Amino acid sequence: MRPRDSVYLHESNDKSSEKCGNLNMTKITEHGKKVRKNWTSYWIVLQGSSLLFNKGQGGGTGWFGRDQKLEFSVELKGGSVNWASKDKSSKKHVLELKTRQGMELLLQSDNDSHISEWHKALTEAIHTYAWE
Ligand code: I3S
Numbered sequence: 001m002r003p004r005d006s007v008y009l010h011e012s013n014d015k016s017s018e019k020c021g022n023l024n025m026t027k028i029t030e031h032g033k034k035v036r037k038n039w040t041s042y043w044i045v046l047q048g049s050s051l052l053f054n055k056g057q058g059g060g061t062g063w064f065g066r067d068q069k070l071e072f073s074v075e076l077k078g079g080s081v082n083w084a085s086k087d088k089s090s091k092k093h094v095l096e097l098k099t100r101q102g103m104e105l106l107l108q109s110d111n112d113s114h115i116s117e118w119h120k121a122l123t124e125a126i127h128t129y130a131w132e
Pocket of ligand 1: 037038075088090
């Protein structure tokens, strides 16, 4: 992935993007070690087997807002996604995403249909790229 802090995403009609939207996210484990929660809102783009986390103004009609800045990305290949158990968060509608690189993060939206769509899309992406 390109270096952090130096990439600005631009409006794009890239049809390889499969889904994008705003979600709250916190990492709970990094490199296999527990980290302190820090819930933050991101504009998230699912692109192939990559999940991109962008800060800044999301929405609009394009995949990326004009002022979107890529913070980091995770590789979904070899990962898993499930509904988080109640002991992971007191929030509603929380997904737990685990990557093969030892990162665990929680994704959350107050909108239950929104988060269900993400559950479906992430499950499909993980399944699709599992065998590549
Ligand atoms: O799993 P935890 O530790 O109960 O998560 C909560 C805390 O991280 C809390 O921060 P501080 O302990 O730094 O004050 C957050 O503000 C909460 O949002 C976390 O809980 P939820 O249940 O919202 O994931």
